Amino acid sequence: MRLRPQPEPVVDGIPHEAAEAARDTLGVAVAVAEQLPGPGAALLEAARKAFTDGLQVTAMTSAVVVIGMAVMVMVKDRRHALSISLPIRKLGHQ
DSSP: OOOSOOOOOSSTTOOHHHHHHHTTOHHHHHHHHHHOSSTHHHHHHHHHHHHHHHHHHHHHHHHHHHHHHHHHHHHHHHHHHHHHHHHHHHHHHO
């Protein structure tokens, strides 16, 4: 499922069918690149770069989500800890 318009081919000299197949997964791109003698190396490099770029975006997004969740837990836990600790302190001082 593609959510955005497909860019123009990055590597010249690749048949349309091979370029479409190479867009699906990195594994398919590697297989297609191995079968193309000339532009195969350029296709492989473009596929690796696209995969790495996507992985970096995913990692950064995940890091932001995890940090946001950690802050929410700390704030909620702090409120919960204060509501529990106040009665315990009163019991300890009696």
